[in-house]
Amino acid sequence: xxxxxxxxxxxxxxxxxxxxxxxxxxxxxxxxxxxxxxxxxxxxxxxxxxxxxxxxxxxxxxxxxxxxxxxxxxxxxxxxxxxxxxxxxxxxxxxxxxxxxxxxxxxxxxxxxxxxxxxxxxxxxxxxxxxxxxxxxxxxxxxxxxxxxxxxxxxxxxxxxxxxxxxxxxxxxxxxxxxxxxxxxxxxxxxxxxxxxxxxxxxxxxxxxxxxxxxxx
DNA sequence: ATCCCGAGGG
DNA sequence: CCCTCTGGAT
Numbered sequence: 001x002x003x004x005x006x007x008x009x010x011x012x013x014x015x016x017x018x019x020x021x022x023x024x025x026x027x028x029x030x031x032x033x034x035x036x037x038x039x040x041x042x043x044x045x046x047x048x049x050x051x052x053x054x055x056x057x058x059x060x061x062x063x064x065x066x067x068x069x070x071x072x073x074x075x076x077x078x079x080x081x082x083x084x085x086x087x088x089x090x091x092x093x094x095x096x097x098x099x100x101x102x103x104x105x106x107x108x109x110x111x112x113x114x115x116x117x118x119x120x121x122x123x124x125x126x127x128x129x130x131x132x133x134x135x136x137x138x139x140x141x142x143x144x145x146x147x148x149x150x151x152x153x154x155x156x157x158x159x160x161x162x163x164x165x166x167x168x169x170x171x172x173x174x175x176x177x178x179x180x181x182x183x184x185x186x187x188x189x190x191x192x193x194x195x196x197x198x199x200x201x202x203x204x205x206x207x208x209x210x211x212x213x214x215x216x217x
Numbered sequence: 218a219t220c221c222c223g224a225g226g227g
Numbered sequence: 228c229c230c231t232c233t234g235g236a237t
Binding site: 040044081089125137139142186 | 219220221222224
Binding site for chain 1: 231232233234235236237
């Protein structure tokens with residue numbers, strides 16, 4: 001199957017079966033989403049959702065977080081991965097929000113990426129989820145699933161995957177396709193032993209094609 | 218032992 | 228490009 005067909009089948013399937021896909025991180029405003037996404041690096045959303053309620057109660061906005069100490073923030077997030085780094089990032093991020101962005105979460109990726117703890121992936125999440133822009137955040141799931149499905153080929157870096165997906169996906173589907181790929185990767189196309197037996201989209205999957213149909217090639 | 222919605226620094 | 232950060236689930 002040609003790559004163009006894979007994209008068409010991909011969009012057709014998920015726009016039909018999961019037209020309302022969204023993040024599983026709990027949040028109620030852009031500030032909370034930014035904090036949650038920073039925390040989510042190398043950690044499950046489920047665990048992030050366990051620590052954010054108390055964190056948001058103590059630090060409900062950028063001003064309160066900016067005036068907090070790294071040590072106190074740490075006590076709220078000690079059960080997530082890299083709590084020392086993330087506590088430092090969160091306080092630094094909040095301070096920069098206050099100093100350069102009037103305490104508001106900026107809209108542009110080039111501004112978001114200046115914030116401590118915010119890399120390209122997090123910036124793209126905020127850009128697409130909060131501001132509904134056609135940005136593709138490539139995390140471990142998007143990277144793996146795109147390559148397996150055959151939406152990307154010979155993509156060895158997240159940036160390469162991002163560029164190919166943005167180029168080939170219909171513009172209005174880029175933001176939601178991010179969630180389609182993540183949810184599929186989280187529950188079906190898992191890293192270690194992909195559950196091809198219960199996967200509904202093997203009919204256009206390159207990985208299934210090469211690993212299950214003609215194992216010779 | 219490997220993976221989870223990575224980022225920063227060398 | 229590499230390495231480090233480094234908790235919890237499987």
